[in-house]
Amino acid sequence: MACTKIFSGDLPEITYEIMRYFRDDFSTLYSCILVNRLWCRLAIPLLWEDPFSLKNPKNYHTRKVSNSIEKWVSTIFINNTTQNLDFIKFIHKLLIKIFDENEATLHTLYVTYKGSYRDTIVSELVLRSSNFICNVRNLYLKINKCNATDINPFLNFLSSNCNSISSLDFLFSRCYQKFEKKLCNIIDSQQNLKKISLNFNSFPLYHSLLSSKNPNFTNTLRTIIFYHINFENIVVANEIFKQLSVLESIHILYCYSLDSFQQITNLTDPFKLKSLFMAESFTESLQLLLQKSGDYLENFGLELLRQEQKILELIIKYYSKKIKFLNFCELEDQNIYKIFQLIEKVELSLNYLTIDTNCNVNLGSIVLQHLGQILPSKLEYLNLILIIKPNDFKTFLKNLQNTFIKKLLINNIEKEEQEDILSYIKEYIMKKKRSEYLALLECFTVQSYYTEVDLYSLKDEVKEFRLHNIIVQNYNDLDIETHKFIHEMY
Structure with a gap:
């Protein structure tokens, strides 16, 4: 009887x-809730x-808490x-x-500033809790608003109090030049x-950001x-990279006006270009840049380019020993065989591959008819985006x-209603255990x-598949x- 009363809630004191x-069994207490x-x-x-006595996890994801x-609050x-x-x-x-009083340390700070109430809260809390934030290691700062002058105290605080940052990520959708000096101050500190x-x-990228003394x-x-980044009207001078004595990797992702890198060819030290993802046409200056960067390239991608064939020929000739990540999007039909040639040549190092043929039915068929024969025996990631x-x-x-x-992703971007590819996936992937993770979007x-169906929703x-x-x-x-x-990789 007493046990029944306890579980029915009639004896709260005893309960x-x-x-x-x-009290030390957190999983049981969570269940009690x-x-x-x-x-x-x-x-x-x-x-x-x-x-803060909780031993696992030691890291709190504050976005989930927020x-x-x-x-x-919305229910109250x-x-x-x-x-x-x-x-x-x-x-x-x-x-x-609570964090401050318990000497908690903020490891990573993501701030996306749009001028909303939440941005104001973040700025105020940071400014009032200097001990909590001063040892931040990773800072991600995104500003979407031109007249975001109320973030200036926050930026000033970062440059004056946070000098132990090891990773900085600046993202500005507009009016970056208004904050250039403050960003330089953060870097210099x-x-x-x-x-x-x-x-x-x-x-445009301004010279001062890369010219810290x-x-x-x-x-x-x-x-x-x-x-x-748009490198137009800026000379990426030799001295900038000369002074970076321990620089291990440079990554250029979908940037513009790469002719500004032409002076790099005069450097005596290697230019350690580890990643190149391109969305503009091939130029002679770009060829010199690629030749100068030597055998460092590990990640490469092309998207909607003219003169793709020249770039692919250059990559195949000089830069295939270490490539592990390839990404191709909206290519011309005649260049797909050059891509196949590159995939075959980097077979030993290739780990990640994405091919997006957009709405090109013929190109999608060519990919499906030939790709399976040339892939390495093991891939970490394959993503195919095509009409199947x-x-x-x-x-x-x-x-x-x-x-x-390990991770197989298929995006069938224009499925005919009567068509079925899931049965083939079950027969050749599921039953033969050819993958560990699977994603299918049709x-x-x-x-x-227009309708999308994700296999995950079924x-x-x-x-x-789990069986x-x-x-x-x-x-x-x-x-x-x-x-x-x-x-994340670098």
Whole structure:
């Protein structure tokens, strides 16, 4: 009888005394929260008695915490935006206070500034909690608003108080020049900066960002990533790279006006170009740049280019010993065989491959008919984005039987309603265990409506693959974004 009363909630005092024995068993306390309101009310104080004694995990993802707070507050103050924002701000302050008092260290800070209330909260909390943020190691700063002058105190704080940043990632969608000096100050203040990534959305790069005279900067920087940078009207002078004495890798991702790199050919030291992803036409200066960079290239991609064949011939001739990542998008039909030639030549090192033929039906068929025969015996990642004809796809899978692909992604961008490729995947991939992770996205039109179906949403199919030790994932979750990949790998 007493046991029945405890579990029905009739004896809260006894229930609490029993629950106290679980104070160090966090997983049990989490389960108690889900039983009923009483158990939830009793378990939460125990969880929050000493949150920093929790041994695993030691790292907190504050974005998840913030989302939970906002959902919770929205259930309390319905249709009252002002109260919601005030209460959210109040809770954030209390959390930061807890972090501060317990000497927690902020390891990674992502700030996307759009001028919203959340941006204001972040700026205020950071400025009030200098001990919490001053030892931040990784800073990701994205600014989308031209007149974001209210972020200036935050930028000033970073340059004055945070000098231990090892990785900087700047992304500006507009008006980068308004913040140039403050960004330079942040860079100059660092004592152990190892990586810097610059993304200015096709806006010009200014010379000053790469011209720091800080010896800590020049003697520690190992990686530079240029992403969507326009090098027009700037000379990337030899002295900039000469002073970077320990630089190990340079990455150029979909940048413009690469002729500015022509002076690099006069450098006596190697130009360690590890990544080159191109979206502009081939030039003689680019050829000189590639020749100068020697046998360093590891990641390469082409997208919508004229004179693709010249670039591919150059890569095949000089830069194929270490290539492990290839990405091709919207290519011309006549160049696909050069790509096949490159894939065959880098077979020993190739680990990641993406081919996007867009809506080119003929090119998609050529890829499916020939690719399976030339792939290496093992791939970490293969992503095919094309219009799939079932017979061609069956041929591809048959030819793939000597290859194991850890992560296989298929995006059928224009499926005919009666066509079925899933049965082929089950026959040649699932039953023969040729993959560990699988993503399949199929797009088709029904009565003028464009529809996407992700295999991940079909729960019975997901369970069937799981029985064969293949994990089906959401296509977009498994898809590799080039910039993110390079940033994580280097």
